[in-house]
Amino acid sequence: MLRFPVGDSHVHPDCSIDAEGSLRQFCEQALTVSLQQITFTTHYEITPAGRDKYGYFVLDGQRHEANPDSVKRYVDQVRAVGREFFPLGLKVLCGLEIGWHESIHDRLVRELPGFDLDLVIGSVHELGGVHFSAGAEGPDFFKTHSLDEWISEYFAAAEQIARSGLFNLLGHLDVYKRNALPVYGEKVKEAYRPYLPPLFRAMIEHDLALEVNTSGIRHGVGEYYPSMAIINEARRTGVTIAALGSDAHRPDQLALDFETALQLVYELLPRPLEDGREY
Numbered sequence: 001m002l003r004f005p006v007g008d009s010h011v012h013p014d015c016s017i018d019a020e021g022s023l024r025q026f027c028e029q030a031l032t033v034s035l036q037q038i039t040f041t042t043h044y045e046i047t048p049a050g051r052d053k054y055g056y057f058v059l060d061g062q063r064h065e066a067n068p069d070s071v072k073r074y075v076d077q078v079r080a081v082g083r084e085f086f087p088l089g090l091k092v093l094c095g096l097e098i099g100w101h102e103s104i105h106d107r108l109v110r111e112l113p114g115f116d117l118d119l120v121i122g123s124v125h126e127l128g129g130v131h132f133s134a135g136a137e138g139p140d141f142f143k144t145h146s147l148d149e150w151i152s153e154y155f156a157a158a159e160q161i162a163r164s165g166l167f168n169l170l171g172h173l174d175v176y177k178r179n180a181l182p183v184y185g186e187k188v189k190e191a192y193r194p195y196l197p198p199l200f201r202a203m204i205e206h207d208l209a210l211e212v213n214t215s216g217i218r219h220g221v222g223e224y225y226p227s228m229a230i231i232n233e234a235r236r237t238g239v240t241i242a243a244l245g246s247d248a249h250r251p252d253q254l255a256l257d258f259e260t261a262l263q264l265v266y267e268l269l270p271r272p273l274e275d276g277r278e279y
């Protein structure tokens with residue numbers, strides 16, 4: 001049970017083809033673990049490398065291509081569940097996690113204003129046309145490439161997410177640790193250093209906030225995405241640390257490690273208002 005009112009801002013219900021558990025089952029679990037808010041962030045994977053495998057929504061047991069029509073149906077379903085759970089003490093928000101590639105920029109510019117969303121997470125999921133963060137392709141990619149061959153591409157893509165101005169949150173920065181750590185060892189944890197200052201400048205300039213994603217704990221990485229070193233650097237440079245996400249793909253993964261995360265990422269603890277009330 002959480003001791004603080006808090007939300008989980010990165011959650012994949014079974015509308016994502018790689019997740020299990022209905023919207024309703026996630027909401028029930030959110031109440032069980034005392035979350036105050038849950039934000040569904042179903043994958044919107046429309047990049048050339050991602051769309052064939054992940055570019056779908058599953059709605060009422062049917063697979064639909066990821067497009068504005070399926071987003072609208074997904075949003076309607078989340079809003080309906082939200083109306084059901086609000087009187088029970090749970091605020092349900094609706095978002096998307098969009099896998100980035102520069103080729104989708106213009107499509108997003110056209111589509112996003114028509115989506116009724118509370119949160120849009122931008123994430124780097126692919127390098128050199130390979131979906132590296134999940135599935136079998138990730139380990140193979142890292143085994144066949146040196147660190148220098150991809151690290152600048154990762155941070156260039158993250159910087160494009162910032163400069164696009166299309167997103168609220170940068171998702172799981174340094175998630176490459178998941179599959180790269182076993183290949184390169186500890187040095188991969190330090191590889192961000194030269195690339196962080198320009199990325200953080202772009203984030204500040206374009207008002208993109210940082211997500212702290214706890215799924216590194218269940219991936220066996222032993223730390224969050226991003227690492228505490230990067231979180232501390234965000235604090236030092238003035239990047240907003242705006243959300244805590246478990247990246248749950250099953251209800252029992254909700255709010256993973258949040259008790260500890262809230263001690264470390266204290267920006268996200270509820271703060272008292274001047275008159276003593278909490279918000």
Ligand SMILES: [Zn+2]
Binds near residue numbers: 097172
């Ligand atoms: Zn992701």
Ligand SMILES: [Zn+2]
Binds near residue numbers: 010012097247
């Ligand atoms: Zn995710």
